[in-house]
Amino acid sequence: MIASITELNLKNFISFLKFIPHAVKSHRKASNSPGIISVSVKSKGLLIQRTLTVWADEKSMKDFVRSDSHLNAMKVFPKIANTSYTAHFEVLKTPTWDESLEYLKLHGRKLG
Secondary structure, eight states, rough: OEEEEEEEEESHHHHHHHHHHHHHHHHHHHHSSSTTTEEEEEEETTTTTEEEEEEEEEHHHHHHHHHHHHHHHHHHHHHHHHEEEEEEOOOOSSHHHHHHHHHHHHHEEEEE
16 A cells, blocks of 8 residues: 655745635545545644645555646645645555654655
8 A cells, every 4th residue: 555645834824725626626526436444634723734645555655646636736736835744655554644754754745
């Protein structure tokens, strides 16, 4: 299984409002994607948004990343976010948020 954790640091409240429709579409798409095991979201205030997904395999994860809903959201992120971070790692079971955030802190790739 592959876990994917992301953190998006939004610029301001208006950015948060622009983020919501994309987040809802991406969450819905991920939740119904082949190979998905779990989808979880977590906020730290309004401006730090995180996702944790677990996939049966890397192909399933990459198929979602290439989906229209995810690609459309990615096009908007440079306009609404200061930075984002992502990390993917193999797991035997669904990791906790604490485990995933620690992995992101140590191994995350900064985007933007």
